[in-house]
Amino acid sequence: MKLLIIEDDAQILAFLKRGLLEDGYLVESATEGEEGLYMAMHHAYDIIVLDWMLPGKDGLEIIASLRAQYIKTPIIMLTAKDGIKDRVNGLRCGADDYVPKPFSYEELVARIEALHRRDVTQGSNTIEIGDLLINLNAKIVKKADETLELTAKEYELLLFLIKHKNAIVSNTMIESGLWGDEEYINSNVIQVTVYHLRKKIGKDLIKSYRGLGYKIEI
Incomplete structure (x- = not known):
């Protein structure tokens, strides 16, 4: 499975890349909104893990741009914004799942796998x-x-x-x-x-x- 992580926190990004690579995923990353949007628009990924607050374009702007171009890659928002209104706003803007920080690595991987399963098989196991x-x-x-x-x-x-x-x-x-x-x-x-x-x-x-x-x- 090929993932794109768009995250500007160097420690979180390094932690995720190390864990996901060890677990056998292919991982590419971006630390800035414009770069992440370009990669998401020009390369094929199974899942995008996207931070909300980013330099340049923020996560919601990236989602809006991708969905406007009919790019339907499943997106998990990973963010410190954990209020109910924030979650609803993120999902309504086109995110497929929402994981608040701080997060459990095991839960994030489980959500990645579940989202990929849903994308491949429309929800069946x-x-x-x-x-x-x-x-x-x-x-x-x-x-x-x-x-x-x-x-x-x-x-x-x-x-x-x-x-x-x-x-x-x-x-x-x-x-x-x-x-x-x-x-x-x-x-x-x-x-x-x-x-x-x-x-x-x-x-x-x-x-x-x-x-x-x-x-x-x-």
């Missing part, structure tokens, strides 16, 4: 594709009741393709979404990951389009 069953809470994939042993990247790729179901996903999109723009990967890593995933879940579920990418039809 499981996904069924033919004889394939994916339990998102347990991160277990079964085929005909047999549990499959997927690597972390194979599992992430499967969810990435499901999130973009019925659309062709290019190698560039996969590289950016699963490895990050700054992480070097060998040119054939994506092909190898797709090959092994198809071998495990069934070759017919992931369709290949030469020179274009891959697609799961649901």
